[in-house]
Amino acid sequence: MQCLSKSFFQGDDVVQIARALLGKSIITTFDNQFTIGKIVETEAYNGSFDKACHAYLNRNTKRTSVMFESGGIAYVYLCYGIHHLFNIVTNKKGIPDAVLIRAVEPVEGIEIMQERREMQHAKPALTNGPGKLSQALGLKTKHTGMSVLKSPIQIVENELIDGASIQSAKRIGIEYAASHASLPWRFYLKNNDFVSKT
DNA sequence: TAGGTGATCTTG
């Protein structure tokens, strides 16, 4: 399968990149464990202009500095002390845009995902949320800064998505972002069982 | 619907 190009992730419209990532697949190979998930839900975080973005007003800290690197690398951070949330940094160096991957549909390595999630069955709960998919694919904070263009993390072309099957909506869990909380920067595939519950 | 859990940010 064809890996996405560096220039795809360096584009300057993070909202369009979030939309375009639907239908692509994430391949991870950690500890000789191979897993693939198809992206079915994303959210765009629009750099220094976006009150919901960790790098709002160019806040550049130990945690957020990776967002200022050029696009095509992972930003994984710990949320609520428990959950590892997987983002892909986009745009040029110095502009802190990122796309949060909110849900995937398991494609390969489902048994491995079940082990990591300590689940007996391949129910939607395996990967239907940002913390869940990160755990299922083995993505952790230590992977921050790694390229998503080569093993062990690769984003590849999978199926082309018809625009009519894409739904946009406001982002989840960012009520503190006030006027930016209602922007339609969340994208998901209609009628897909693995889209997160709201 | 509430509590867990820890990094990060804010306040004093």
Next chain:
DNA sequence: AAGATCACCTAT
């Protein structure tokens, strides 16, 4: 130095 907050998940 201490308290509040947080791009979530699981179980009551």
